[in-house]
Amino acid sequence: MEPVAATVYPNYDSVGRAILEAFPIIDFLPVWLVALVIMVVVAACAIVFILVFEGVGSLVLRKLAGDIQSRVGPNRVGPYGCIQFLADGVKLILKEDLKPAACDRVLFRLAPYLAFVGSCAGLVVIPFAVGMIAADLDIGIYYVMAVSSLVSIGILLGGWASNNKWSLVGAMRGAAQIVSFEIPVAMSIIPVILVAGSLSTQEIVRSQGGLFGIFNWNLFHNPFLFFSFFVYLTAAQAETCQTPFDLPECESELVQGFMTEYSGIRFGYFFLGEFGELFVVCALATAGYLGGWHIPFLDAGNLGWFWGNLLSLGVFLTKTFTLVLVSMWLRWTLPRTRVDQLMRMCWKYLVPLTFFNLLGVSLWLLIFDGKGIPAMIAALFG
């Protein structure tokens, strides 16, 4: 069945189409070559994006830590330390790649790639702008949940292959934590899917369009969704191992956990993967609850290819980075939970709450015929 909104946005479905439109000359080339080129370009875009995000993100993380802790943060490389992340990247690449003598060499090398791929493959279905999505998969959110399971495998293998007991403890914690928290994360994004009626991320964003501005967001659709958003943020914070729940790598107990024995660029892959995952969950929260790339009171689809994409990309990134900042802010405020408390929180608090929410949203959609509160208020005033 053809999505209704696809007729509204005829030509802005994916980056591939955008490239085809921008360079009509490639019509002469064989089709499989064009497809290959498009795949490579899109993948390169995603990798470059995640690299830049990781660099800027780590800089912002450190600057924010400095601000909060009455210090300055990095300030020597470039004005206000703004190219510190380049220095860090060069250092990570040039550093000696140490391997413990008794490690399992194959798995030790394999693990960082699994973690990296698992967290960054989610970028494929992130709807960056009105026409910017690597592939508008029909199973978008389900796909993210599926590929992110590679992360836990990577962590588990990395911790085991290091042949370090602390790493193994960290890996076990990490795997258990990620597997457990996938449930509340998935269950708290399902209400959004219910409202939109599709698993496709682009479709979910489109369902929040309209000229009400922020009141078309799923966040304000009904009280259950509002609550579900915060449950999602909490669970996502745990699934990406951010601070109140950074048990797999807690530096004061396990000394970086599964990453203890990694150095150089292999450590860099774990690091990139962590930031990539942070971005993916925040982007999903934006797409699912905060209206995605919708520019308030403007229809991005009518602005033309260039301006529509640029503005909506800006809006999307602003929202996502705000969520990333909140996550970092939490990181510099809170102490760490213990592993049993983490599990208790997951199974006794988050999971029941998400089921409760799911029930509430389903009933709401059934009773009010899919209308949210803002829509009902709007209908009230004509």
Added chain:
Amino acid sequence: MGLREYISDISEAVVTIAKGMRITWKYGVDPKEETTIFYPEERMVMPERTRGFLFNDVARCIVCNMCVKQCPIDCITLESIKGADKKNVLTSYKIDMGRCMHCGLCVEICPPKSLVHTDGYEGSSHTREELIVEFVEDDLATIKARIAAHAAELAKAAKAAEAAGKAPAAPANPAGGEKK
């Protein structure tokens, strides 16, 4: 666990986390809260009593050996020879800055107050030998020559005094080298 407790559990967590986040927000947005001193460009004003590196004014040193005896970790070594006027003359006064713990006991006990703390604190070096600081600038031969000259001077003065038949006024001891 009752429902009421369950909900109060959640709300307590949210409230206490929000309180903490308000404080970090307060410090985060306030740029005046930065307490860092940009060290090579800015420097702290050291208080008067700062116990930095030791400095011995060898011109005033009376070679009483008190500092060597007082030092709990024996980081001060001095060598002296008998001067022309029966007073000791320093030939070497070394402090191992790598071992010195800046306790200040030697400074307190120094009778002529020639051993003092400076406010210097930047003393990194590539080798440990560089940390052993020698305060007597002249080498042994120069000092011996100076003592000999002093002795000759004294002898001359003594002779003159003998000739004059009264006690000589001893000239100032020049052996310590000039003041830095």
Added chain:
Amino acid sequence: MDLSNINFPTDLVFLWIAAITVGAAVLVCLLPNIIHSAVSLLFALGGVAGLYLFLSADFLAATQMLVYIGGIMMLLLFAVFLSNRIQDVKLSNPARFQLPAAVLCILLFGVLSLVAVTTPFPVKETKYLPTTATIGELLMTRYLLPFEIASVLLLAALIGAAMISRPTRKNPALDQEDGK
């Protein structure tokens, strides 16, 4: 140009994925280290997911990833890592009945090949269509009973696992927190 009609060198990609699947499956049997076997099983399962994609069953492929790689592989690795003295277990069983086994294998392979070669597979034009909605609808209507039975079975297994793994040794501090 319409992207939906792109005609890959499809066979090449298919062969590649199939080779990964089969190769990894062979490695599962041959690798001496049980953990390496487990990891190559991961690749075999991933390859199967790729094959599902070829059958235009994207939902099934994602499910394969989620359930087999995220769930079953995870449990497998946990079990292998945490097993009591796994390294002491004799990994390569002393091969017995080699001849009958070989005969059986060859026979089975022959039969399967025969079936694969002789069966007329109806080849349809592959059309990439969303399958999610259909699957969901079928699960909720036609196959509701099997679906629910599977759920109940899984729930029973879950409760059983929780019962077995219930700790015998109790930590009083933890109990106190739990017992509210």
Added chain:
Amino acid sequence: MTEPISKEALRTDEWTINMGPHHPSTHGVLRLELTTDGEIVSKARPSLGYLHRGLEKIGERVAWAQFMPFTDRLDYLAGMNCNCAYAWAVEKLAGIEIPERAEWIRVLVCELNRISSHLVAWGSFCADMGAFTPLLYGIREREWVNDLFEMVCGQRLTYNYARIGGVSHDLPPGFLEKTKEFCDYFEPLIDEYNRLITYNKILVHRLKNIGVISARDAIEWGLSGPNLRGSGFAYDIRRAEPYSVYPKLDFNVVVGHADRGTLGDCFDRYLVRIDEMRESVKIVRQVIDRIPDGPVMAKVPRVFKPPAGECYFRAESPRGETGFYLISDGGTNAYRLKIRTGSYMAMNIFEKISKGVMISDIVALIGSFDIILPETDR
């Protein structure tokens, strides 16, 4: 025939993990041999001595006055307390009366140092619990105290301020005003700390009911200081065996009161330190108001030879009892010098209370005892 699976068949192996000497949460070079079953620790044996420097033997080899700088190294976060404790001990041995002003100055610097030491204890405890920001806040406030100490004695960490017979310098001009300023600045911050993290749900749940020590156990195992008072037993040497000018001062002995969880758990020990900072500020304020004028050094002969005899003097330092047992044979150095420290005593009970906790709680336990490794190993 299948047998039912017994619990014994499902038994898991225990493994031994080596925690330290290089581990960020052992506050130095403590080494723990953990025997754990997964995350549950069945045994944690502290293994001390990685920082043993033979301080007691050094004390028998150097002259009485020369041992003073070494007491700074005893507890590097509370050098003033160790300085003054040693000075008081030698004065008790030799029967020296020190000037009134010197006593007040000593109490002043001891209490300031108690504040700075507790700040670091609080900050590093929070850092162990995963909250990094409080450590930086604690260090930031400690810099104030360090600035004050640098004014008065010229050093920021190894003060060497007390002398046998008084203190090395009189207070510099403007010192008391700055101290008062610090008190005014610092006192409201304690409430801010409480809001920031003390009553944070996560921290409370990490600390309550963990490492419970009953008052009886605490006494039997020789705990002292905040670790003992955290168990609800009001024993403070400043009150129980008053020395110096403490009897003239008005302050409360802070005890744990099971604010959350059980009496004597990690959270009580944590709270005792927070509240002790308030009491110390109170004492500092009183000293500023009441400090008399006069000399700061008694007449002590340059070659100091106390009469033959022995004495034990204990003082309340931030980590509990810091006691010096001195034997003099009338010579220029001690015949025997023995130091008793709070951290070492806390390590004794560690094995007892760490049974059945989780690995994360081991970190909480170490943090709640606020151990300083130079003090345990000496």
